[in-house]
Amino acid sequence: MYDELAALEKETGIWMADSPTQTVGFQAVSELKKTGHPIPLLSLDKTKSVEELVSFAGEHQILLMLKLDGLTVKLTYEDGKLAEAATRGDGDTGEVVTHNVRGISGIPQHIPHRERLVVSGEAFIRPGDFLKLQETLTDSSGERYKNGRNLAAGSVRLLDAAVCRERRVMFMPFAVVEGFQEMESKSQKLRKLPELGFQVCKFVISKRKLACQEMADGIAKLRQFAEAGDIPIDGIVASYNDIAFSRSCGRTGHHYKDGLAFKFEDKLHETKLFFIEWNPSRSGEISPVAVFEPVEIDGCEVSRASLHNLSFIEGMELMPGCRILVSKRNMIIPHVEENLDRGRFVMEQAVPKKCPCCGEPARIHESRSVENGKDKITKTLFCDNQNCETRRLRQFVHFVSQKAMNIEGLSEATLEKFIGKGWIHTYMDIYGLDRHKDEIVNMEGFGEKSWQRLWNAIQGSRNTTFEQYLIAMDILMVGNTASRTLAGVFHSDLEEFEDAVHHQYDFTQLPDFGDTLHNNIHEWFYDEENLYVWEVLQQMLHIEKRTAENNTDAVRENPFVGLTVVVTGKVEPYTRSGINEKIESLGAHAGSSVSKKTDYLVCGENAGSKLAKARELGIKVLTPAQFFQMAGE
Secondary structure (H helix, E strand, C coil): CCCHHHHHHHHHHCCCCCCCCCCCCCCEEECCEEEEEECCCCEEEEEEEEHHHHHHCCCCEEEEEEECCCCCEEEEEECCCEEEEEECCCCCEEEECHHHHHEEEECCCCCCCCCCCCEEEEECHHHHHHHHHHHCCCCCCCCCCCHHHHHHHHHHCCHHHHHCCCCCEEEEEEEEECCCCCCCEHHHHHHHHHHHHCCCCEEEECCCCHHHHHHHHHHHHHHHHHHHCCCEEEEEEEEEEEEEHHHHCEEECEEEEEEEEECCCCEEEEEEEEEEEEEECCCCCCEEEEEEEEEEEECCEEEEECCHHHHHHHHCCCCCCCCCEEECCCCCCEEEEEECCCCCCCHHHHHHCECCCCCEEEEEEEEEEEEEEEEEEEEEEEECCCCCCHHHHHHHHHCCCCCCCCCCCCCCCHHHHHHHHHCCCCCCHHHHHHHHHHHHHHHCCCHHHHHHHHHHHHHHHHEEEEHHHHCCCCCCCCCCCHHHHHHHCCCCHHHHHHHHHHCCCCCHHHHCCCHHHHHHHHHHHHHHHHHHHHHHHHHCCCCEECCCCCHHHHHHHHHCCCCCCECCCCCCCCCHHHHHHHHHCCCCCECCCCCCCCCCCEECCCCCCCCHHHHHHHHHEEEEHHHHHHHHC
C-alpha cells in the first residue's frame, strides 16, 4: 500500500501534508508569528429568514454551500508548494500555523499547479471523532472540552504538530482567494481544486431564480448531506457565483456584501432569572446583564446573558424570579428569548436609582429613531459621573487594547490595581509608570521580567498610527472603518484632522458617515478635557505620517482631488489595496462600487461588471495609462 501511494503521488504530482511517504518529523515552534492578509478574510452578514435569502439572490445565480463549524484557515501555494498556512485572525492579520499542516488531514503539501494559488477553508473536527476525543481529552483547567469547534480552533493553534495530529482535525476549502484568473465564476474555481488533491466543501448552484420553497428545500438537502457525512455545520452560505458581480458589491469593515449566511434556528432552554446585574460602560451607559440558573447549551454551561437596554427589559417584562427561555444565538452568544411569566413588571423595582459603582444618581435616557417607517424610542440607563471608577476603568481598558494603543500586559485586572494605588489618573500616566517600577516589581504576579515586558510594550506603543490614536481617543462610533477613512481624507495627519473639525468640516460627505457620527466627532472636540488629552498625549508619541508619492503642490493640482474614483480589473504594478491607497494619496476617495456619485472608473485588465455599469451611467472611463498621466506620472 505504501508503494502504491508513492506511485500515485508521483503520477498525480500531489503529496498530502500528512502522507506517510513524507518522512520529515512533526515540527514544534516556540510561538505563532503574525501574518497579514492582503485580501481581507472578512465575515458575512447573517439571516435566519429564507425569504431574505431569496430577496438577496434576486435574478442572480447563487452558490449555496455548507457553513462549516470550525476555524478558518488560509493556504498559500507558490510554485506548487505550500508556502504558508495561516488562521483568519481578525480578518486583516492572522497567525502562521504552517508547522501544523502535517497534523491536519486534507491539506496538500505539493500540488501540480505552478502559479500562485491561495485558498481559504475551514479546519474542523467531525462530531463522531469529537465524541471519542471527549472521553480522554481535557483542557488546561482539567475540564472536558464542550464542543468540537473550540477543540478544532485550539488544535490548529497548538505549538506542537504532533499533538495537533492526535486531534483528528480536517480541512476543507470553501473559496479560491487568488488563482485561476481566467475563470469567471466561483464554482468553476472550486471545481478545479479536487484535481489538486482537495476535498471541497459541498455546494450547489441555482440554475434560475428560486422560490422560497425551493430555497428551503436546497438548504434542507445540504443539511441532510452534512448529517450523513458527519460534517459539523452551523448554517448555509449563499453567495453570488459571478466573480465580477461579487466584486462590484463591495464590503463593510466587517463583512463582504456578496454573500449571506443563513443561520439555523437556535434551541430554546427554560431556566429561572435570579437577578439583573448593572454594569457601567466607558460611555456612561449602565448595561444590564441577566443572571439565571445555569443551563447547558451546546455543551457549555450558560448562566449570564446581555439584556441590551432598559427598553428590552421593559418589553420582556423581566423581573427576578421569572421563568425565561434562553438560547445561544448562532451557537455563540447567550440571549434571553422570552419571558414565560409576564404581567409582574414594575419599572421602579426593576431599575436601580443609583449607579451600582459610584452611587451617583442614574438617569433614564430616551433616544428616538425611525424603524420600518415608524418612530422608535429606546430607553437606556446612564451614569453621568465622569469619575465613576468602573466607567474610567473601561476607558483605560479600551485605550490599551490591541486596536488602539496595543499595550500588551496591561490587563483589566492590572489596570484596576494600578488605578487603585493612585498611579494612573490619565492616559499620560501610563507612560510614567517607570516612577513606580520598584513597587510594581514587588507586586504579586509581577517580577523583573514581567515589568520589563510591560515597559517594553508601553515604550513600543509610543510609535503608533493615526488610526490607532483616533480609536484610542474613544470617540463614539469611530472604529476601524471610520478611522481608516479619516486617515485617507486627512493624510494621516492629526493636526489637519483637528483643524478640519474646528473649521466645522462636514463629515457627512464621507462614505458611511451619517449625522450621528458627524455630531459625535464635533461634540468630542467641544470638551476641553478631551482637547487637553488630545494635545498633551501627542507630544509623548510618534504618529506615523502617510508619505505621499507626490509633493503637496502636485497633489493639490491633480484633477482627482475631492472626486470619487473606482477601479475595475488589474492595474499593474499595484494590488487592489495599493491602487486604492494611490487614489487616496491624490486627495480622492477610492470607491468600491460604481454609482451616480462616481466621477471616474479606471479600467484595467479583466474588467468586471463595473465597466458596463459605468457606461450605462455615462461615467468617464480611463485606462491605467490615462489615469497615471492625469495623476502626474
